[in-house]
Amino acid sequence: MSELTNILNELDSMTDPLINNDIDKLIDSIISAKRIYLSGVGRSGLMIKAFANRLMQLGFTISVVGEISGPHTHHGDLIIFNSASGSSSNLISQAKIARDNKVKVAVITTNETSELAQQADLIIEIKAQSKFSQSTSIQPMGSLFEQSTLLLFDSLSLKLMKIMGINEQDMLKNHANLE
Numbered sequence: 001m002s003e004l005t006n007i008l009n010e011l012d013s014m015t016d017p018l019i020n021n022d023i024d025k026l027i028d029s030i031i032s033a034k035r036i037y038l039s040g041v042g043r044s045g046l047m048i049k050a051f052a053n054r055l056m057q058l059g060f061t062i063s064v065v066g067e068i069s070g071p072h073t074h075h076g077d078l079i080i081f082n083s084a085s086g087s088s089s090n091l092i093s094q095a096k097i098a099r100d101n102k103v104k105v106a107v108i109t110t111n112e113t114s115e116l117a118q119q120a121d122l123i124i125e126i127k128a129q130s131k132f133s134q135s136t137s138i139q140p141m142g143s144l145f146e147q148s149t150l151l152l153f154d155s156l157s158l159k160l161m162k163i164m165g166i167n168e169q170d171m172l173k174n175h176a177n178l179e
């Protein structure tokens with residue numbers, strides 16, 4: 001079998017993260033948030049940036065943490081972290097600051113007991129390895145987590161489209177025209 005087939009088989013055998021009690025809470029939190037902050041570093045950060053793009057096209061007010069245009073957080077905001085290990089130090093600091101400012105904290109991670117997860121109001125667990133945990137995947141480090149979270153974000157986007165009655169044409173109107 002090819003490497004791609006092996007990866008697709010590995011993804012196929014993943015536990016569906018949408019079958020998780022906190023998914024409905026995450027969707028409600030997204031819909032009711034005044035502003036949604038998205039945060040992650042490295043490849044995990046790239047995946048959550050892809051979600052930021054879709055949330056913007058769905059009409060939400062979003063900020064990617066670290067971008068120069070990012071404003072101060074407020075009560076009523078939501079921050080979503082994407083971190084396989086839950087131990088990236090910048091993210092832990094951001095989560096503590098967010099909590100102090102009464103921002104709701106959502107964490108997507110493989111490690112529900114990590115320091116980052118301990119700051120969370122809601123946790124979405126992805127049953128995969130991080131770069132620091134024992135290797136259980138055919139792929140290196142956090143690849144399986146990163147792929148799974150991109151699929152999770154696209155699934156959430158589909159769910160939000162249905163719930164909010166938004167179609168692809170509506171989203172296309174919000175698509176960047178200065179690319």
Ligand SMILES: O=C([C@H](O)CO)[C@H](O)[C@H](O)COP(=O)(O)O
Nearest residue numbers: 042043044083084085088141142
């Ligand atoms: O870039 C990464 C690495 O190549 C793992 O596959 C990670 O996404 C980055 O190091 C962030 O780590 P986590 O916060 O544990 O996701």
